[in-house]
Amino acid sequence: MLKISRRSLLTAAAGGLASTALPTPFIRPAYAQGRKSLIYGSAQALTGNWDPTSHTQLAQINFENFVFGYLFRTPMRPENPSEIVWELATGQKLIDEYTMEYTLRDGVTFHDGAPFSAEDVKATFEYSTSTGRPASALYPSQCEVEVVDRLTARVHTKKFGCPASAFQFTGALMAIVSKDDVKDPKVLSQRPNGTGPFKFVKQEGDSSHLVANDKYFRGRPKLDQVEFRYVADATARILGLMSGDIDLLQRLEPEQYATVKENKAVNSWEALSTENKYLHFRCNKPPFDNPLVRLAAGHAIDRSQILAVMDVAGAASNSYISKLKFGSVDVPGYPEYNPEKCQQLLAEAGFPNGQGLPSLEYLTSTGFYPKTKEYGEVITSMMNEQGFNVKLNVMDAAAWEGRLYQTADKVADGHMIDCGWMSGSPEPDIVLRAMFYSKASGGGGLINGIKDKDMDAALDAERAEGDPAKREVLIGKATEVIASKLPSLSLFTSVNLNACRAGLTDFYVYPNGLMDVSRAYYKDV
CATH class of the missing domain: 3.40.190.10 (Periplasmic binding protein-like II)
Structure with missing residues (x-):
């Protein structure tokens, strides 16, 4: 920060x-x-x-x-990425494996004058994590909340098979809304009423x-x-x-x-972000439903050339999560540029020298992320050199966003799409489960559409571990499993370039x- x-x-x-x-x-x-x-x-x-x-x-x-307002903030300074700064909560405590307790600040009011209390925390947590809410992908699981008293709330997770420890950083992500607004979602959607x-x-x-x-x-x-x-x-x-x-x-x-x-x-500054930029392969349609083709694509791309395009706006990454995230480690054997390996994998997949591969649409945006068009052209050229037939489609941010996500009733457009995933918490599952868990959306991973039992098992194992040291190890193992299937290629970690008057x-x-x-x-x- x-x-x-x-x-x-x-x-x-x-x-x-x-x-x-x-x-x-x-x-x-x-x-x-x-x-x-x-x-x-x-x-x-x-x-x-x-x-x-x-x-x-x-x-x-x-x-x-x-x-x-939020229960707390997580500044995510490099020297202490797990630090918590209290806001609407004054503390949190793990009561047992499936119960997290929050003590709340007194004397806070919503903009409409209603007093803030544990009832609002209950309404917010249960509504925000409920099935069907788009933002539920950011949270560990559904939950039920017990109002102990006006300024004490307990989050219960046993019914949903999730340890309460997985909610350790959730308070930094979830905007607290009024219980009265939750009663009528139309009101909630028509005007913001916070603290x-x-x-x-x-x-x-x-x-x-x-x-x-x-x-x-x-x-x-x-x-x-x-x-x-x-x-x-x-x-x-x-x-x-x-x-x-x-x-x-x-x-x-x-x-x-x-x-x-x-x-x-003008004053200006740069800072490492919580966002990795990814090239997502649409894993629920040919040819990227074949992991060999995905791995071949990964070895066709020289990420150092992308970093050269990004200049100060990108930092090297060999992981699926930023170094500011809990459990971030370099993944052993993360795919590097290797044309010979690319050709070997294409041949194993039945596409020697790329013969038989369909035309591939690569979707990217302009005007939002820095240099997407420029490094998209670099990626397109490098893949085509290896026998892929990639066509780059550069769109304005609104059109790109409209084609970004998988849904239960429709396979997403294109074969490849690049996107970042910025999140306000050290919690790695905000990225890992949203991107790589089969149940993240009706169509698999939110963007890549991946459905893979090995990846699900690895992600379930790290989420279920209540000991932080042991969980950190399991997070590293989960990212190794993901990299072995390569539903998405992490290109770099974004560096925020900011300026003010x-x-x-x-x-x-x-x-x-x-x-x-x-x-x-x-x-x-």
């Missing part, structure tokens, strides 16, 4: 493009004058559904962080407007307003930042990052991109 404060302001060198003329949309609203507001430029549009359980979309989760530092006011086009919560339990924010603005074009976002119209950006392209580092009106201080950016601006203000520079 990066902290920018009065004492540790990250200043850039003199020069830059602060005077660049901007098109009409980049005129700062009158209410923002006086530097009591913050405009965040999002690279991804919001879903339009305010129910936190209705999605797994990163931009929406980022927005929810301003509005909703967080900012309250939702209105939606105007691509902008979501928030105001300071006067009754925030940690004290009223110093900022009066926050605007969460979707700006699809990466160039428009960076011009907005350098003109002073946008105050905070993430996921800069490497060239943009180099430019803003030379601009004295010079003078914005006392705010936090977590490795998953969430932001705490509850104490932020502008310092004269």
Whole structure:
């Protein structure tokens, strides 16, 4: 987690493009004058559904962080990735193998004035983990919650065959909603009602407007307003930042990052993220239903060339989870570039030199993740050199997202698709079970569609282990099993390239991109 404060302001060198003329949309609203507001430029549009359980979309989760409260936070600093910072909870305790107890903070209210209590924790946990809720893929299992008293809740998991220890980090992921809102999901989807530092006011086009919560339990924010603005074009976002119209950006392209580092009106920094970027093979359709073909593809790709394209925006990874995740280790024998091995595997699969392979559609996006088009072209070229017949299809982020996931009634489009998986907790199963467990969706793994008994058994074994040291070993073994089947190839770990208006201080950016601006203000520079 990066902290920018009065004492540790990250200043850039003199020069830059602060005077660049901007098109009409980049005129700062009158209410923002006086530097009591913050405009965040999002690279991804919001879903339009305010129910936190209705999605797994990163931009929406980022927005929810301003509005909703969580039982605790996990900063995931490299030196202590499992640290917990208490928020709506003041502690958690494992009562027995299947029971986790939370003690809760008194005196907290929702934005509609309702008091926060254990009843809200019960409603949130049971609703969020219920079968059919899209966000349930982020949590270990369903659960039942016992209200011990107004400020004590116990999560019970025995009925669902899951150890309560698997919920160790869940409180950092689950936005706490009001029990009254859960009673009517239509209300929940129509307006966000949390306990967080900012309250939702209105939606105007691509902008979501928030105001300071006067009754925030940690004290009223110093900022009066926050605007969460979707700006699809990466160039428009960076011009907005350098003109002073946008105050905070993430996921800069490497060239943009180099430019803003030379601009004295902007502060910039880079930080390892919790996100690995993957090339997912659609394992529920030919030819990638054959693990030999998947492994051949893995050996056709020189990941060092992808890292060269990513420059400072990527870090080498030989694992399925970021080094900031609990249990992360390099996987022995992780597929490396080896053309001879690729050809051997293709021949074993019945496709010598790629003969007989169908045309393969590779789906990627532009405008959200850095360099996806560029490294997609590199991957396409390398695979085609080995006899694959890959066609790259570059789409805008909205169209790509619409073709991303597997469903119970339809095999997902394309044969390959790249995607990251950013999560706000050290818990590895948020990635491993969502991506590689047969029951993650009606169609197998959420994106790759994998259904594999060996992988399921390995993932069940690590989840069932209550001893953290033993579980860490089993997580490593599970990633070895996954790599041996290669339903997806981990390309690299993303490095977040961030920038903000010079003078914005006392705010936090977590490795998953969430932001705490509850104490932020502008310092004269």
